[in-house]
Amino acid sequence: MMDRVNLRAQLGRYRTPYEEESGFIQDFLELTDDPLAYGRERLEGHFTASSWIVNRKRTHTLLTLHRKLGRWLQLGGHADGNEDLLEVAMQEAQEESGLKSLAFVDQAIFDLDKHIIPERSHVPEHFHFDVRYLLEADLEEPLIKSDESISLAWVAFDSVQDVIGYNPSILRMLEKTSKSEIIL
Numbered sequence: 001m002m003d004r005v006n007l008r009a010q011l012g013r014y015r016t017p018y019e020e021e022s023g024f025i026q027d028f029l030e031l032t033d034d035p036l037a038y039g040r041e042r043l044e045g046h047f048t049a050s051s052w053i054v055n056r057k058r059t060h061t062l063l064t065l066h067r068k069l070g071r072w073l074q075l076g077g078h079a080d081g082n083e084d085l086l087e088v089a090m091q092e093a094q095e096e097s098g099l100k101s102l103a104f105v106d107q108a109i110f111d112l113d114k115h116i117i118p119e120r121s122h123v124p125e126h127f128h129f130d131v132r133y134l135l136e137a138d139l140e141e142p143l144i145k146s147d148e149s150i151s152l153a154w155v156a157f158d159s160v161q162d163v164i165g166y167n168p169s170i171l172r173m174l175e176k177t178s179k180s181e182i183i184l
Contacts, residue, residue, distance in 0.1 A: 002086040002107070007131070008032045014109050018172055024114045024129075031129055038079040045114075045127030049088035050076020052110055052132055052173045053102070055139035061160060061174065062137065064096055065151040068120065072155075072164045074173070076130065077148075089133045097152060098144025101137045110134040111176065113169040132173065 002010075011029050016022050036042035052074050053062040063072045077092040079085060086107055093102050111132040119125040145152045155163050160174050 003083045004032045004037070007083070007085060010109050011112075014112070016112075020168065021112055021172065024112045027114055028112060028129055028131070037129075038083050039081050040078055040123075043124055043126055045129055047079045047085060048076055048128045048130045049079060049085040049092065050074045050130055050132050051089045051093040051102075051135045052177065053093060053097070053099075053135045053137055054105075054177055055154065056136050057139075058157075058177060060139055060154040060156050061177070062097060062099075062143075063153060063155050063160075063163065064145075064149040065153075067148055067150050069117075070150075071167070072170075073167075074132065074170065076132070085131045086133060089131075090135070093135060096146045096148060097137075098146075099137045099141055101141050102135050103137070105134040105136055107133070111169070111173050115169065134177070 008029060011025060014025060031037045031047065034042065038047050040046060054060065062075065064075055066073050075093045075096040076089060079088045082088050090102065093099070109131055113130045113132065114127055115130065117126055117128055139154055143152050157174060157178060161171065164170050
């Protein structure tokens with residue numbers, strides 16, 4: 001189980017060569033001390049979990065055209081009180097893709113990103129402290145798009161930047177995957 005104690009331990013061990021991502025670690029550690037860290041009611045910002053989903057041959061990633069944000073992103077969402085961010089990442093990936101073949105490549109943190117979410121209706125602008133995990137799935141399995149997506153697609157690694165435009169955190173995950181020696 002990945003609770004706040006285990007998350008804190010993983011964050012304490014987490015190292016990255018990416019300067020921006022490295023700068024997030026202390027903010028994430030401090031957030032683990034907040035009793036409201038896993039809920040949307042913490043209006044300044046809260047934990048979310050997402051999945052960087054790749055196929056087994058490491059040639060494609062699964063992206064969603066997010067309905068509310070209108071951007072191509074990895075799959076993920078709010079913890080809604082669940083401190084097990086591994087569970088949240090897997091649940092969101094399953095709900096948003098319909099994939100049954102999803103499996104964690106590793107249960108360690110793959111990437112961290114702190115990003116601003118714009119104000120909408122009754123929710124003020126706030127931060128998402130996104131803990132990301134690397135998952136893989138069968139490229140041939142049919143996708144089932146959820147209501148949260150406008151579209152859902154496997155995107156070839158060499159086409160990701162053309163699809164997403166400039167998004168440093170997605171490009172960072174792509175670079176990590178391209179350099180990764182984790183191939184099952």
